[in-house]
Amino acid sequence: MAAMAANLMFFLLTMAILISVIFSASVIEDLNTLHPPPDFNSTISNNCLSNPSLRYCSSSPMNLIEIFKSSIVASHLCNESRNPNCVESFPKINLRSRPMIAPLYLSFHFFWKYCPLSILSIDLSNNSLKGGFPVDVLECKQIQALDLSRNDLDGEVPFRIFSDLANLTVLNLSYNQFSESRISDSGLIFKRFNSSSFISSGLLPNHRKHKMKVVILLIGFPILVILMVWFLAWLCFHRPDFLPRILRRKHKFTPAMLVAATDGFSEKNLMVKCEGVDIYSGVLRDGIEVRVEMYRNGIARKSKKEFIEECKTLTQLSHKNLVKVLGWCANRQMRAIVIEWSKEESVDMWLSRLPPPWKHRMKVAKGVVEGMVYLEEEWPSVDYDLRTSSLLLSRKLVPLISRFKLGHQNCSSNIYKFGVFLLEMIVNQQLRDEIKRGESGSIGYIRMQFPENFQAVINEDIELQREGMVNQAKMALNLALMCTDQSSGHQLNLKYIFDTVKRLSSNHKMQETERGRQKRILSR
Numbered sequence: 001m002a003a004m005a006a007n008l009m010f011f012l013l014t015m016a017i018l019i020s021v022i023f024s025a026s027v028i029e030d031l032n033t034l035h036p037p038p039d040f041n042s043t044i045s046n047n048c049l050s051n052p053s054l055r056y057c058s059s060s061p062m063n064l065i066e067i068f069k070s071s072i073v074a075s076h077l078c079n080e081s082r083n084p085n086c087v088e089s090f091p092k093i094n095l096r097s098r099p100m101i102a103p104l105y106l107s108f109h110f111f112w113k114y115c116p117l118s119i120l121s122i123d124l125s126n127n128s129l130k131g132g133f134p135v136d137v138l139e140c141k142q143i144q145a146l147d148l149s150r151n152d153l154d155g156e157v158p159f160r161i162f163s164d165l166a167n168l169t170v171l172n173l174s175y176n177q178f179s180e181s182r183i184s185d186s187g188l189i190f191k192r193f194n195s196s197s198f199i200s201s202g203l204l205p206n207h208r209k210h211k212m213k214v215v216i217l218l219i220g221f222p223i224l225v226i227l228m229v230w231f232l233a234w235l236c237f238h239r240p241d242f243l244p245r246i247l248r249r250k251h252k253f254t255p256a257m258l259v260a261a262t263d264g265f266s267e268k269n270l271m272v273k274c275e276g277v278d279i280y281s282g283v284l285r286d287g288i289e290v291r292v293e294m295y296r297n298g299i300a301r302k303s304k305k306e307f308i309e310e311c312k313t314l315t316q317l318s319h320k321n322l323v324k325v326l327g328w329c330a331n332r333q334m335r336a337i338v339i340e341w342s343k344e345e346s347v348d349m350w351l352s353r354l355p356p357p358w359k360h361r362m363k364v365a366k367g368v369v370e371g372m373v374y375l376e377e378e379w380p381s382v383d384y385d386l387r388t389s390s391l392l393l394s395r396k397l398v399p400l401i402s403r404f405k406l407g408h409q410n411c412s413s414n415i416y417k418f419g420v421f422l423l424e425m426i427v428n429q430q431l432r433d434e435i436k437r438g439e440s441g442s443i444g445y446i447r448m449q450f451p452e453n454f455q456a457v458i459n460e461d462i463e464l465q466r467e468g469m470v471n472q473a474k475m476a477l478n479l480a481l482m483c484t485d486q487s488s489g490h491q492l493n494l495k496y497i498f499d500t501v502k503r504l505s506s507n508h509k510m511q512e513t514e515r516g517r518q519k520r521i522l523s524r
Contacts, residue, residue, distance in 0.1 A: 027076050027104065036068040056114045066110040073111040080105075092121040096147070102127040112136040121145040125172065133157050133178070138165065145170035155179060157203060159189045174199040241285040251315045251327030255334045258282070258292055265294070281341065290326060291341040294334070304330050310406040311337060313382060321371030323392060323402040344400060348388035351424070351432070355461030358469055360397055361425045362476070362505045367399040368421065369498045372414060375401075376494055383407050386417040388424050388436070412491050419483025426477050428459045443484055450477060472504050 041064060048057035056067045078086035080101065081094040095102040102124050105111070119140055129151040135158055137146070144167045154177040162168065171193045178201050190198070198204050238256040240248045261282035262269045271291070272279040278294045311328035314337070318324075324340040347364065350356065368391065375382055385403035392400040420443075424432050427446060434442035446457045451474060458477070464470045479500050482492055 027073065030072050030076075031069050034068075034072065036064055040064065040068060053117065055117070063110075067114060069108075070111045070114040073105065073108050074116060077105060077111075090116050090118045092123070093119060094121075094123045095127065096123045097126045099127045099129075103129060106134050106136070109136050112139040115140040117142055119143060120167075121170075123147045124151075126150040129153055131155075135161065138162070141165055142167055144168060147172040148176070149174040151176055153178065154202075162189055171197045173197060173201045173203065176201045178202040180205065251312070253327050253329040253336070253338050255329060255331065257284070258329055258334070258336060258338070260285070261290060262292055288326070289341050289343070291323075291339045293337045293339065295336065304335075306406070307335060310404075313379070313406060314404055317375075317379060317382070317404070319371055319374045321367045321399055321401060322374070323400045325404075339402065342394060344392035344394050346389050347391040347393050347399065348424075348436075350393050351388065355459070358462055358464065358473065359505075361462070362472075362501070363397055364393065364399045365422060365425060365476070366501050366505045367397075368401070368418065369494070369501050371399070371401045372418065373494060373498055376409060376411070376414075380409055381406060383409050384414070386414070386421045388421060391421070411494065412486075415483050415492055415494065415497065416486065418497065419480045422476060422480035422483065426459060426462075426473065426480065427457050431457060432459075443481075446477075447481055450474075450481060475500070476504055 044056065044062065044064065044067060047054060051057075056062060056070070074090065075086065077093055078090050080098070081092055083090060083092065093105075095105065106124070106129070113136075120143055122137060122140065122143055122145070124134075124137075125147045126149070129148070131153065132155040133153060134148070138158070138161050141164055143165065146168060147170075149172040156179050157173065174197065180203060190204075195204065235242050236247075238254050239260075240252070240254065241257050259265065261284050262280045263282075265278075265280055269280045269282060270278060271281050276295060276297055278296065280292045280294065282290050282292050284290055308328065308330050311325070311330070314325040315327060326338045326340055328338065329336040345353075368386065372384075372386075375384060383405050384401050386401070387403075390401075390403040392402050394400065420435060423443065423446065424435055427435070431442050431446060449456045454474060454477070458464075458473060462473065464473055479497065483497065
């Protein structure tokens with residue numbers, strides 16, 4: 001009775017303060033404008049002496065401002081909850097379906113910290129509350145019933161704290177959006193309260209959803225595996241250029257790769273179209289510019305193996321005067337060789353486009369001989385073509401032998417081909433056209449005119465202003481005729497040809513150096 005009297009005195013004091021403002025000011029205004037009465041401290045001290053179990057009595061030092069504010073909120077909550085006698089008892093907080101005021105009272109942390117021990121039931125259902133679980137409510141550890149149903153609360157529920165609520169017998173968290181808890185305490189809570197406390201709360205496992213996941217997993221996973229295997233197989237056999245370099249088959253190109261590189265073998269990429277072969281320009285996926293030599297005729301199985309073996313050999317050729325063979329494509333639909341390309345033109349086009357100076361012609365001839373020496377010494381099993389239409393020329397005037405075939409070299413034939421090539425580099429346009437058409441009589445005619453009538457066969461566009469250059473041209477023409485001479489049993493060897501061409505190129509450089517020296521002397 002003494003404790004009840006002390007509590008009664010406290011509430012009477014509080015109600016006396018509030019009675020003048022409760023209908024004219026809001027809770028927020030009360031908290032901001034009201035201050036504890038002078039004897040509030042003594043009243044609280046007496047209450048704690050009479051009933052030490054009061055919550056605010058356990059705090060040291062006591063925060064009188066918080067306790068005072070909590071008393072004001074308690075008075076408001078007592079009235080809002082429609083309790084018949086707010087002075088003697090405060091058994092229930094009832095804010096069901098009060099969405100305008102429920103969030104306000106939940107925000108007063110100090111009230112839940114000092115909530116009266118008389119409160120046994122809290123009902124905050126159907127308020128559209130948002131956010132996480134209102135943990136502050138659980139400060140009222142004596143409660144027997146808690147209803148938070150039909151709100152929009154989410155996140156995890158702090159089930160560990162529920163273990164301190166020994167008196168809690170009624171719990172309703174239904175119709176919220178909580179997350180399934182992974183802690184072990186959740187199992188004890190589900191045993192303590194029946195499933196009706198968690199209907200559509202998100203806390204109970206959704207067996208239907210789990211069944212759907214299992215069905216999707218059992219059906220979808222094999223389909224996904226099949227699709228992935230199919231996709232990887234498609235990459236391996238059609239577009240291996242999308243795979244990491246370590247997983248690709250070196251030098252092996254597929255039709256799909258070449259179609260993509262040449263823009264579908266479009267007309268704008270077609271460079272040369274001749275008998276049996278079309279040559280396209282293209283760009284590989286990694287940005288390398290290439291020439292694709294497409295062979296239109298079919299290929300038998302035996303020929304296909306020979307073609308692949310030939311291409312494997314060609315990819316190993318490595319010399320500055322040989323085109324770099326990147327790989328090949330050989331299947332039922334397509335047979336092609338892929339060659340690295342940097343916008344070269346043929347020697348034939350170079351000679352026809354403009355009259356190159358003598359030193360450039362000798363530079364090209366020297367490069368061709370260097371490529372021949374490399375093939376003879378390193379790859380005697382690889383034969384090649386030396387026609388000016390098949391020899392390519394880079395922008396830096398580096399000649400590139402571009403046509404090869406597997407088969408032991410015929411040295412006599414290759415020397416003859418070089419002689420014909422050298423003649424095309426020296427003689428006039430009319431004789432060059434006849435040589436290109438394969439008229440053997442033109443070589444005989446040149447032989448008859450040389451050396452007495454040298455000017456009749458030499459290309460008039462070549463500037464031979466000095467006697468030394470004329471002698472070089474005569475030496476080169478004589479070398480070409482010796483290479484094409486098949487009447488005698490004696491055949492020039494490649495070393496002699498290389499030394500002669502090198503000497504012709506070096507003599508030109510020496511003459512230019514000497515002329516430069518003489519000009520410097522005269523200018524002094």
